[in-house]
Amino acid sequence: MAGKNNALQKPVQVSDELEAVIGKGPMTRAEVTSKVWEYIKKHDLQKPSDKRTIVPDDKLGGVIGKEEISMFKMTAAVSKHLS
Incomplete structure (x- = not known):
């Protein structure tokens, strides 16, 4: 299947908030x-106590929200900034 164009390899536009990061x-x-x-x-x-938890700074918070977030939910939050 090499060479097939899948979603991960398709270029996407990023939002201004994500671009800042x-x-x-x-x-x-x-x-x-x-x-x-x-x-x-x-x-x-x-x-530090749980590396799966992301504690966003102001810049990243503009993309994924200001609250702590699981790394598994972070991908979905980032996806909202792609088009």
Whole structure:
């Protein structure tokens, strides 16, 4: 199946809020996810007692909300900023 164009490899536009976190689009969903994680790690936004929990700063909060969020729910929140 290599070479098939799947959703992860299709370039998407990113919202202004998301662009502030990961840079200018378009980029693939896989790149978006990778860059969001780079940002989280660079800014130490994982809860020390539970690394699956993301504690957003103001910039990331503009994308995924201001509350702590599970890394599993974060992907859905980020998806709302893709078109």
